Every structure is written in structure tokens, then in C-alpha cells.
Amino acid sequence: MITLTAWDLALASALVCLSAALTHALRLATAGRLLVASARALVQLLLVGLLLKLLFARADLLWVAAFAGVMLAIAGYETLARQRRPLTGVWGYGIGTLAMFLSSFTVAIVALTAIVEPNPWYTPQYAIPLLGMLLGNTMTGIAIALDRMTQTAFDQRGAIEARLILGQPWREAISDIRADSMRAGMIPTINAMAAAGVVSLPGMMTGQILAGSPPLEAVKYQIVILFLIAVGTIFGTVGAIWGASRRLFDTRERLRLDRLRVPPEGH
Amino acid sequence: MNVTKKSHVPLLTLENLRHEGLEAAALELEAGDIALVSGPSGAGKTRLLRALADLDAHSGDVSLEGRHYLSFKPWDWRRQVGFLPTESHWWRKDAGGHFDTPPQSETLKRLKLDAVILKRPVGQLSSGERQRLALLRLLQNAPKVLLLDEPTGSLDGDSAARVEAEVKRYLKANRAAAIWVSHDEAQVKRLASRRYSMREGKLERQ
Incomplete structure (x- = not known):
């Protein structure tokens, strides 16, 4: 090297x-x-x-966990900061962060214990970069999806309420917006997979090649990582949208836009 | 034939409804009733209808045929107490996509509507056409109570008369009742079986 x-x-x-x-x-x-x-x-x-x-x-589990916790906390804050009208209260931070935690950490643990299998499984040289890549991508997906959903719900209040008025349950009244937001959150990941190797050489693979790995070894790692990122992003996005859309309605299934923060004046 | 006399239960009752500066002490509707609500804009007429449709949080008791609104599923309540806002909103491309079964051509004819407009993009319809279609869209749920917020607001005299006739026809056929917000004194006189006024958030029987 x-x-x-x-x-x-x-x-x-x-x-x-x-x-x-x-x-x-x-x-x-x-x-x-x-x-x-x-x-x-x-x-x-x-x-x-x-x-x-x-x-x-x-290389101590406690230290690795603490490091991962800080990464998650910062990613949670970043997810919140990227939304124009996040949910008020702890929900704004909580739903995105929880969704990220459930998806990224689960996928990372599965990858470490079943695919990469370093010894011990939490070996930080593997665990931290893996989690970092998962968190980074899941964060982008969740932030885009949540931002899209809250903004669209705000803009289309009339249409959502029209559907409630006509007797649709909340799930149905927000279904199109929900699907559209999930799609928006997943598109960057799907595009990245489609362009991988053709338009761009993914960063991790490039790094491994620079560090002297044989290209095919680097490629195998990259494929696994891309797939894991896709899984993590999809689960994270679905979870975040599921939780946040529920929060947009109260127990009487009223649309509660007062649960969204008012953005500062100007853009 | 054994006929037992039941104690009488009104179709809709409202007691001590309160919500953000809105105060409605009492209102009662029987089948066939049309309660006309008039008052200056901003007095709270729309807020009253929104609260009755349970679109806004409110306190107080509203019951349909003696059954409290909280014992209904929210969507079931809104199906039975159908709200027609001043401005209609649409989420499918054409108007027809908002109907489970397309309205019959006679019904459309009674409202001076052509069946072709069901296939047109909603954005190309006039506000009067949208308003009449929104009424038909609401009626397909067969609500027991109609909450009509200036339902003839963007209609010419002839179309307005047709909408009035259609609503009356519906109420009679379905033993339903309506709360009708109107600014038009002639319309109020024409339709009202009960009259209410709304001033500064207070609903009063006249």
C-alpha cells in the first residue's frame, strides 16, 4: 500500500x-x-x-456499541435537519432514528454474523465502516421519504380530507402519498445499483483496490454491500413512513397538520 | 300486528359543542329537516360543519339516531354524516374515477350535467360542474345527514334550483336531513324547516 x-x-x-x-x-x-x-x-x-x-x-464490544450509538444519533439529527416540515416533538427525531436503528443495525448484525463473519463479529475494522455505509444510505432514503410525505400532506390537505370525508379510513386516504414517498426514498439506492460499475466505481470498492485488494475480491464485497444497503434503505424507509403517516392522524382519524413544524420564513 | 310505541329519537342531536371559539349549545334534526345556517363570513359556519363531520377535534356530544359519535368508527361516522365543503377536491385524474359506480344518466341530467364530463380531467371542469359532481359523489355513500357548505355558491340560478330539488328529493327518499349553510336570503326562505344564525362563533336558533 x-x-x-x-x-x-x-x-x-x-x-x-x-x-x-x-x-x-x-x-x-x-x-x-x-x-x-x-x-x-x-x-x-x-x-x-x-x-x-x-x-x-x-476492539471492545462496549466501545464499538458506543461509537455506533453516536453515529446513529448524528444520523438521526441529520435526517431531521433535511426535512422542511418534520413532525413536532420527539416524533420528528424519534421516528426517523428508530427506523434507521431497526433497519441499519439489524442488517449490519446479520451481515457481520452471517456473511462477513469476522472474529469476533463486532471487530470494529468491519463493523464500523459497514454500519457507516448502511446508516449513510438509509439516512438519505428516510430523509427524502419523510420530507416528501410531510410536504405533500401539507400541500394536499384538501384532497386527503376529501377522502376522509367520503368515508375512507386514514390508511387509504394517505395511501397514494405514502407509496409515492416510499418510492422517492428508495430511488437513489436503486439508481446507485443500476449505475454501479458502469457509470461510477463505488467508493468502497475503489478504496479496497487502492489498498491492494484483488479487483474481484473488492467487487464481491461491493455487491454484498450494495444489496445490504438496498435492504436497509427499503426497510428503513417503509418503517419511517409507516410510523410518520400514522402520526399524521389522531385516534379519530383526523388529519393533524398541526403536528408538523412550521418551516422558517423563506427557503 | 303488534305495534309498540318507541320513545322518539331525533335523527341528529348536538349538545354543547365547543371548538376553538365555536359554541353550539343545541341543535336537533328530524328526518326531512333542512336546517339553514346563515351568518357573516368568518362567524364559524364552516368550523361547525367540520366539527360535526369530526374533521376537527371538539368537545360536546353529537349523536346520530341516539348513538354517540364516539361509538362509530371515524370513517363510518363520516359516511353517515356527509360533509360537502365549499371547494371540492379530487385525487384521481378524471371525475369518474371518484365514483364506485358512475352516476346514472338521469341523475346527471337532473343536475344539467353531461355524462361525457366524467371522463374529462378534473382540472378542465368548471367550478359549477365540480360542485355538482361533488354532491353526487357524496350522495353515493347514502349519508343520513348532509352538511352542505354553500352548495350552490358557484352555480347560476337554474343549476342552483336543480341542486335544491336534488337535495330535497334525496332527503325524502332516504329519510335524511341536512344542515345547509347559505348567504342567500331567498334560498333560506325557500328551503328552511329550521333556521339558525351563527354570529361570532355562536349558533342560535331563530
């Missing part, structure tokens, strides 16, 4: 500064944001690298 020196990092950073200068010259007003984002990526990744180094040295 070829290791990178501080000089190599500096060179890549210099290229980012150069492109920042270019966007500034073009008056795109993104130079500042580009630099801040780059700096954040640099610091965050270095910190994570250090943390992982510590974690790998310990």
Missing part, C-alpha cells in the same frame, strides 16, 4: 485553494463556503481517523 505524506495532503489542499480563487474570480460567491466545507472535511476526517485508531486498538 502506498502511504500519503503530509506533503501529499498539502498539495491536494493547494488545489482546493486554487479552485476557490477561481470561483472568487468568477464572482460565484461560493469561495468562502468551499473553503469552510473543505476545512470541515479535513478536520472531521482527521478526528474520525484518530478515533478509529483508538477504537481499533481496543
Whole structure:
């Protein structure tokens, strides 16, 4: 494996500064944001690298679980932040996070104990990156699906209530919106599988090849990961939409848009 | 023949209904009744109908044939107490997709509607056509009580008269009753078997 020196990092950073200068010259007003984002990526990744180094040295189930818990908490917050009209109260954070937990963790545990089978099964070199990829993708799917559902329910209040008025149970009155939102949440994952290897070389596979794995070994891992991500995303999205749509109606099956947060003025 | 005299139960009763500035102390409907509710806009007429259809949370007691609304499944209640909002909403592409069985051509004719419009995209229908179709869509559930929010609001005189006749015909045939919100004094006089006024959220018998 070829290791990178501080000089190599500096060179890549210099290229980012150069492109920042270019966007500034073009008056795109993104130079500042580009630099801040780059700096954040640099610091965050270095910190994570250090943390992982510590974690790998310990390889203790409790530490792995704690690390996974923090990842889940942050993913939950990110899911919430990506919705324009999330549910109020603990539901806004809780439903997305619970759905992510149930889907990603279950899939990760199945993968570790039945497919990859490191010894012990929670070996952090395997468990943490696997969970990270699952969480990252499930998070995107759930956030898109929830955002779509709450926004559509808000926009189509009249149509939903028209269906309730005509005697449809809540499940039926929201069925189209629910299906549409689930679909929206699953599409990025399905597209990623369809484009894998043809349009893009998936990141994990690329990483393994760079680290010296034989391409076919890397490909096998990538296939497993893609399938696991698809399963995790689908379960997570279905669960989140199921829970959140129930919350949009009360026990008398009234549409309760007052249970959605009011977005801040402007976009 | 053995006829036992049952104690009389009104079709719909309402007692002490309250909801966000809305106060309706009492209202009673018998089969065939049309209760006309009038009052300035913003007084709470629509809120009253929404509460009766159990679309908004409210306190108080509403009963249909002596049975409390909470003992109905919510969707069953809404089927029996049918609400017709001022503005109709549609979720399928054409109007016909909203009917289990398409309305009969005679019924359409009575409301001056052509059967062709059932196949047209809803967006291409006039507001008057939508309003009349929304009434037919509601009636296919055979509700016992109709809650009509200005059902002739976007209709010309002739179509309005036809809708009035259709509702009366329905009430008679189904032993049903209606609460009818109207601004039109002539219409109120024409139809009302009971009159109520709504002012600043208060419902009062007149």
C-alpha cells in the first residue's frame, strides 16, 4: 500500500485553494463556503481517523456499541435537519432514528454474523465502516421519504380530507402519498445499483483496490454491500413512513397538520 | 300486528359543542329537516360543519339516531354524516374515477350535467360542474345527514334550483336531513324547516 505524506495532503489542499480563487474570480460567491466545507472535511476526517485508531486498538464490544450509538444519533439529527416540515416533538427525531436503528443495525448484525463473519463479529475494522455505509444510505432514503410525505400532506390537505370525508379510513386516504414517498426514498439506492460499475466505481470498492485488494475480491464485497444497503434503505424507509403517516392522524382519524413544524420564513 | 310505541329519537342531536371559539349549545334534526345556517363570513359556519363531520377535534356530544359519535368508527361516522365543503377536491385524474359506480344518466341530467364530463380531467371542469359532481359523489355513500357548505355558491340560478330539488328529493327518499349553510336570503326562505344564525362563533336558533 502506498502511504500519503503530509506533503501529499498539502498539495491536494493547494488545489482546493486554487479552485476557490477561481470561483472568487468568477464572482460565484461560493469561495468562502468551499473553503469552510473543505476545512470541515479535513478536520472531521482527521478526528474520525484518530478515533478509529483508538477504537481499533481496543476492539471492545462496549466501545464499538458506543461509537455506533453516536453515529446513529448524528444520523438521526441529520435526517431531521433535511426535512422542511418534520413532525413536532420527539416524533420528528424519534421516528426517523428508530427506523434507521431497526433497519441499519439489524442488517449490519446479520451481515457481520452471517456473511462477513469476522472474529469476533463486532471487530470494529468491519463493523464500523459497514454500519457507516448502511446508516449513510438509509439516512438519505428516510430523509427524502419523510420530507416528501410531510410536504405533500401539507400541500394536499384538501384532497386527503376529501377522502376522509367520503368515508375512507386514514390508511387509504394517505395511501397514494405514502407509496409515492416510499418510492422517492428508495430511488437513489436503486439508481446507485443500476449505475454501479458502469457509470461510477463505488467508493468502497475503489478504496479496497487502492489498498491492494484483488479487483474481484473488492467487487464481491461491493455487491454484498450494495444489496445490504438496498435492504436497509427499503426497510428503513417503509418503517419511517409507516410510523410518520400514522402520526399524521389522531385516534379519530383526523388529519393533524398541526403536528408538523412550521418551516422558517423563506427557503 | 303488534305495534309498540318507541320513545322518539331525533335523527341528529348536538349538545354543547365547543371548538376553538365555536359554541353550539343545541341543535336537533328530524328526518326531512333542512336546517339553514346563515351568518357573516368568518362567524364559524364552516368550523361547525367540520366539527360535526369530526374533521376537527371538539368537545360536546353529537349523536346520530341516539348513538354517540364516539361509538362509530371515524370513517363510518363520516359516511353517515356527509360533509360537502365549499371547494371540492379530487385525487384521481378524471371525475369518474371518484365514483364506485358512475352516476346514472338521469341523475346527471337532473343536475344539467353531461355524462361525457366524467371522463374529462378534473382540472378542465368548471367550478359549477365540480360542485355538482361533488354532491353526487357524496350522495353515493347514502349519508343520513348532509352538511352542505354553500352548495350552490358557484352555480347560476337554474343549476342552483336543480341542486335544491336534488337535495330535497334525496332527503325524502332516504329519510335524511341536512344542515345547509347559505348567504342567500331567498334560498333560506325557500328551503328552511329550521333556521339558525351563527354570529361570532355562536349558533342560535331563530
